[in-house]
Amino acid sequence: MIKFTERAPYAPVEYLYDVEEILYRGKSSFQEIMVIRNPYYGKMLILDDVVQLTERDEFFYHEMLAHVVLHAHPEPRRVAVIGGGDGGVVREVLKYGTIEKVYFVEIDEEVIKISRRFFPEVSSGVDDPRVEIRIMDGADFIAKRKTADIDAVIIDSTDIIGFARTLFTPEFFSAVKSCLTDQGMCVTHTESLHFHRDMVVEIQEVLKKVFPVVDLYTATIATYPGNWWAFAVASKGGSPREVRNRASIPTKFYSEEVHGHAFLPRGLYEKLMKRELEW
Amino acid sequence: MIKFTERAPYAPVEYLYDVEEILYRGKSSFQEIMVIRNPYYGKMLILDDVVQLTERDEFFYHEMLAHVVLHAHPEPRRVAVIGGGDGGVVREVLKYGTIEKVYFVEIDEEVIKISRRFFPEVSSGVDDPRVEIRIMDGADFIAKRKTADIDAVIIDSTDIIGFARTLFTPEFFSAVKSCLTDQGMCVTHTESLHFHRDMVVEIQEVLKKVFPVVDLYTATIATYPGNWWAFAVASKGGSPREVRNRASIPTKFYSEEVHGHAFLPRGLYEKLMKRELEW
Numbered sequence: 001m002i003k004f005t006e007r008a009p010y011a012p013v014e015y016l017y018d019v020e021e022i023l024y025r026g027k028s029s030f031q032e033i034m035v036i037r038n039p040y041y042g043k044m045l046i047l048d049d050v051v052q053l054t055e056r057d058e059f060f061y062h063e064m065l066a067h068v069v070l071h072a073h074p075e076p077r078r079v080a081v082i083g084g085g086d087g088g089v090v091r092e093v094l095k096y097g098t099i100e101k102v103y104f105v106e107i108d109e110e111v112i113k114i115s116r117r118f119f120p121e122v123s124s125g126v127d128d129p130r131v132e133i134r135i136m137d138g139a140d141f142i143a144k145r146k147t148a149d150i151d152a153v154i155i156d157s158t159d160i161i162g163f164a165r166t167l168f169t170p171e172f173f174s175a176v177k178s179c180l181t182d183q184g185m186c187v188t189h190t191e192s193l194h195f196h197r198d199m200v201v202e203i204q205e206v207l208k209k210v211f212p213v214v215d216l217y218t219a220t221i222a223t224y225p226g227n228w229w230a231f232a233v234a235s236k237g238g239s240p241r242e243v244r245n246r247a248s249i250p251t252k253f254y255s256e257e258v259h260g261h262a263f264l265p266r267g268l269y270e271k272l273m274k275r276e277l278e279w
Numbered sequence: 280m281i282k283f284t285e286r287a288p289y290a291p292v293e294y295l296y297d298v299e300e301i302l303y304r305g306k307s308s309f310q311e312i313m314v315i316r317n318p319y320y321g322k323m324l325i326l327d328d329v330v331q332l333t334e335r336d337e338f339f340y341h342e343m344l345a346h347v348v349l350h351a352h353p354e355p356r357r358v359a360v361i362g363g364g365d366g367g368v369v370r371e372v373l374k375y376g377t378i379e380k381v382y383f384v385e386i387d388e389e390v391i392k393i394s395r396r397f398f399p400e401v402s403s404g405v406d407d408p409r410v411e412i413r414i415m416d417g418a419d420f421i422a423k424r425k426t427a428d429i430d431a432v433i434i435d436s437t438d439i440i441g442f443a444r445t446l447f448t449p450e451f452f453s454a455v456k457s458c459l460t461d462q463g464m465c466v467t468h469t470e471s472l473h474f475h476r477d478m479v480v481e482i483q484e485v486l487k488k489v490f491p492v493v494d495l496y497t498a499t500i501a502t503y504p505g506n507w508w509a510f511a512v513a514s515k516g517g518s519p520r521e522v523r524n525r526a527s528i529p530t531k532f533y534s535e536e537v538h539g540h541a542f543l544p545r546g547l548y549e550k551l552m553k554r555e556l557e558w
Contacts, residue, residue, distance in 0.1 A: 005295065012319030013501075016284065016293035040291030057473075057558055194336075194501040220499055220507040222292075222473040227506035228499040252557065257544040265536040278531065279336055 004036055008050050009159045011195055011225040015051070017044070023118060028110035030163060035118045041223065043118055045086060047111070047158055051223050058088055058122060061189075061229070063254040064219040064262065066092035069152045069185040069233060071259055074244040076151040077101070080179070082138035082167060084156030085111030087123030093154070094125040095249040103150075105134045105141045107163065139166040142175045150179045155188035160199065168203060173210045173234070183237035186211075192226025193218060194279070200230045201273060207234045215240050216269060217262040283315055287329050288438045290474055290504040294330070296323070302397060307389035309442060314397045320502065322397055324365060326390070326437055330502050337367055337401060340468075340508070342533040343498040343541065345371035348431045348464040348512060350526070350538055351519040355430040356380070359458070361417035361446060363435030364390030366402030372433070373404040374528040382429075384413045384420045386442065418445040421454045429458045434467035439478065447482060452489045452513070462516035465490075471505025472497060473558070479509045480552060486513045494519050495548060496541040510541075 002019040017038050024035040034046040042055030053061070066089050070076050078101045081089045085106040093102050104126065106112055112133070115123040125131060134141055138155070153176050157164040166172060167188065176186050190196070190203045200216070207214040211234035221229045233240040241263050243256045264272065271277050281298040296317050303314040313325040321334030332340070345368050349355050357380045360368045364385040372381050383405065385391055391412070394402040404410060413420055417434070432455050436443040445451060446467065455465050469475070469482045479495070486493040490513035500508045512519040520542050522535045543551065550556050 003293075012296075012317070014282075014295035016295050017291075038291070060558070192501075194499065220473065222471075222505055222507070226501055228501070255546060257546045261540070261544045261547075265540045267534060267536045268540075279339070 004046070006046070006049060006051055006225070008225040009161050013225055015225055017041070024114060026110070026114075028108050030108045033110055033114055035114065045115065045119065050159060052158070053086055053088060053119070053122065054223050055119070055121075057221070057223055059252045060219060061221050061224070062088035062092050063251050064217075065089055065156060065187060065189065065231065066154055067249070067251065067254040068217060068231070068240060068259055068262065069154065069187045070096060071243045071245045071247070071256065072235070072238070072240040073151050073183060073185055076245065078150050079103070079152045079154060080105060080141070080150050082142070082153065082155045082157070083107070083164070084154075086115040086119060087112065087126045089154055089156045090131060091122065091125040094128055094130065096247050098247070099130060102128075102131045103134060103141070104131050105136060105138045107135070107137050109135045137166065139172050139175075142172065142179055145179045148179060148181060148184075151181050151184050153179065153184070153186040155186065157188065160191060168206070170206050170209060173207055177210050177236065180236050183235075185233060185235045185240055187231055187233045190230045190232045192224065193228040193230045195226035197272070197277065197279070200232075201275065203232050204273060207232055211235060213237070213239055216264050218264065219262060283325065285325070285328060285330055285504070287504040288440045292504055294504055296320070303393060305389070305393075307387050309387045312389055312393055314393060324394065324398065329438060331437070332365055332367060332398070332401065333502050334398070334400075336500070336502055338531045339498060340500050340503070341367035341371050342530050344368055344435060344466060344468065344510065345433055346528070346530065346533040347496060347510070347519060347538055347541065348433065348466045349375060350522045350524045350535065351512075351514070351517070352430050352462060352464055353523040355524065357429050358382070358431045358433065359384060359420070359429050361420070361432065361434045361436070362386070362443070363433070365394040365398060366391070366405045368433055368435045369410060370401065370404040373407055373409065375524075375526050377526070378409060381407075381410045382413060382420070383410050384415060384417045386414070386416050388414045416445065418451050418454075421451065421458055424458045427458060427460060427463075430460050430463050432458065432463070432465040434465065436467065439470060447485070449485050449488060452486055456489050456515065459515050462514075464512060464514045464519055466510055466512045469509045469511045471503065472507040472509045474505035476551070476556065476558070479511075480554065482511050483552060486511055490514060492516070492518055495543050497543065498541060
């Protein structure tokens with residue numbers, strides 16, 4: 001059996017997947033792109049040797065990244081998705097009847113093309129008339145906007161290294177805040193609480209310098225090493241723990257109940273931020 | 280770099296660990312035993328090529344396996360630990376001042392010996408005068424007891440294959456119930472909710488045929504493939520979600536707050552049991 005070995009950045013373990021078929025191997029201006037088929041996960045999208053999504057379990061990540069802010073915001077109309085070229089987050093955003101506009105900002109057009117070709121069920125929303133595709137650096141897109149008219153900025157980046165680093169700076173988060181409406185929120189993944197605890201804390205600290213309300217929720221994603229995946233969420237208005245939008249949307253895992261439960265218990269969060277947790 | 284490749288039973292991914300040093304390799308009557316040193320996790324205990332514990336993160340599993348039932352029971356005095364030859368669960372049990380007796384029932388004496396030698400901080404409790412070591416099959420130990428005088432049975436088995444299978448049968452759980460005091464509880468791991476969802480549900484169903492109260496909680500364990508680790512807990516008395524024992528014990532992760540939060544939200548649990556969750 002052919003194997004694909006993944007060594008994710010900073011992860012102390014490599015993951016080894018059986019490869020039934022190599023469906024695509026190419027190189028864009030930004031990264032190596034590979035699509036393989038695995039007997040359990042189905043098709044898998046791999047960028048620079050790191051698994052981005054699998055047919056089988058992509059919904060865990062995409063639902064948990066998109067729906068917490070979109071249920072915490074009372075009525076999301078205009079959303080910016082930064083990264084996420086596969087289209088999975090865009091698909092989730094379009095489930096809400098209130099959505100009027102989705103800026104889909106991806107630096108690497110090749111990822112959108114490959115996803116259209118190999119993951120049509122993930123990229124199913126990208127041709128929706130409400131979606132405006134912008135092929136550019138997400139940090140540039142945010143920095144150049146002059147109006148505060150976006151209700152949610154959802155950052156779906158690769159690991160926090162290389163060209164994705166610009167999406168985790170104080171300057172970027174300040175610019176995000178300037179684009180947001182009064183009750184606007186933003187969310188970004190911040191790697192694994194098991195493997196990258198310090199990075200999780202640092203991004204919370206950076207966000208707290210910019211936003212009045214910052215919080216943390218987690219979800220377990222089997223295909224991201226460390227699994228216990230942390231999402232940083234920041235709000236200009238109310239707490240993202242609260243569900244304000246009662247839209248009923250089809251999901252496989254997310255629910256209003258999961259929403260509240262996904263946030264770290266307060267005491268654990270406080271210990272984490274005081275750097276009193278060690279592992 | 281030398282690598283250790285773990286293919287856990289039924290897991291659709293292999294884990295690859297760097298090996299700085301092979302500290303021990305041997306074979307008992309039951310299994311192959313290996314101790315390696317990894318740069319991140321420190322010493323790792325491996326049985327039949329499956330990682331059982333690491334110096335760095337063993338506390339997640341041992342705390343979450345032991346403390347939920349020992350905090351849900353109002354005053355645990357007599358405990359049986361089935362398996363767990365490394366001694367990690369015994370160490371956690373002994374943290375309670377109320378404990379008078381711990382039956383430590385391990386089928387493979389070699390595991391206890393190797394743990395004393397390489398993991399003294401894990402096996403630190405095994406020589407405590409309250410601990411009675413029984414080298415025998417845990418199912419036999421339970422079946423042969425004639426008195427209902429145990430407050431908690433904590434089952435710390437290897438994966439649910441081979442000789443550990445006897446610890447997951449209806450007959451075994453019925454015998455466990457017969458050993459328990461009126462408010463007695465038992466707990467066992469039931470593999471990963473990501474990878475072994477059907478097995479998690481089946482063990483809940485088996486327990487429900489025996490016990491009036493059965494529930495499920497989870498913890499993320501980075502070194503067990505699938506990570507989202509499920510624990511089945513059964514009670515002859517009250518709900519294990521409730522904390523009745525206010526004993527203050529030193530822990531790294533477990534807390535009363537974590538206790539309640541670890542249980543699946545009710546709606547998610549119901550969907551799981553109706554087999555309405557798919558992934």
